[in-house]
Amino acid sequence: MRFKLPMPAQIIMRKIARISLAFALGLSALSLAARADEETGLEDAMPTEQLQQIKIVGFGDSLMAGYRLPANSGFPEQLEQALDERGHDVSISNAGVSGDTTTGGLARLDWSVPEGTDLVILELGANDALRGIRPEITERNLDAMLSRLKGRGIAVILAGMLAPPNMGSDYASQFNAIYPRLAQKHAVPLYPFFLDGVATNKALLLEDGMHPNEKGVATMVTNFLPTIEPLLQKLQKPGTSGN
Structure with missing residues (x-):
């Protein structure tokens, strides 16, 4: 016999799962952005050829x-x-x-x-x-x-x-x-x-x-x-x- 959560509880759990997924995706995007900024900063700091x-x-x-x-x-x-x-x-x-x-x-x-x-x-x-x-x-x-x-x-x-x-x-x-x-x-x-x-x-x-x-x-x-x-x-x- 399965234990069934009341309908309101199921809705809440789904919302929590969606929030967790969005949070994880957000952290990943921030990490990628930080890495890109770091690489760009390194490129800017590198010497560039000029006359x-x-x-x-x-x-x-x-x-x-x-x-x-x-x-x-x-x-x-x-x-x-x-x-x-x-x-x-x-x-x-x-x-x-x-x-x-x-x-x-x-x-x-x-x-x-x-x-x-x-x-x-x-x-x-x-x-x-x-x-x-x-x-x-x-x-x-x-x-x-x-x-x-x-x-x-x-x-x-x-x-x-x-x-x-x-x-x-x-x-x-x-x-x-x-x-x-x-x-x-x-x-x-x-x-x-x-x-x-x-x-x-x-x-x-x-x-x-x-x-x-x-x-x-x-x-x-x-x-x-x-x-x-x-x-x-x-x-x-x-x-x-x-x-």
Whole structure:
């Protein structure tokens, strides 16, 4: 003979069984969720690959230094901003010294370009031409600078210069040939004329008619971008970062 629970008791037992099952399922779901959160946390904490910032030095004379321009308006500063807007992670230091010649540049090169530099924009020679320094001296100094930077594993863009017309055609032919020759010798990119698009435009020059104003520098940066961007793609180095 079976013992029968009263109807209300049967209903209560069924409800208890359902509650127990739901509780067990809930615990299982919480356990799975906690494990998933833990795994996600581990993944978040793991280092993820990213591209390291490219460190650049603008090494030159007053054209690089930003002669008589407002703060942060020189070529290195405007170039960094333009590259940042185009998605490049770069840091550009201004190592321009007004009045510097290639001889002066060679003397200060090692301490002006710190360790960890990835790229140097080498812009010197304008003052050599203005002072009538023999082209062979200018070439020898630039050659030595390129060799030193290459020996340190630093990439270089050589920014060319043209001799002023008043120096005469013989001087100009010797001087102007320096930059293409050295770029080929050292296998570095050449930007043929640093003042391209600016040199003869009074609206883009200061009152001295020699140095670019703020708008002139902006024009120089725009013209320079097609030369530097392909090199930045080659210089990108993967690094790691973690939270």
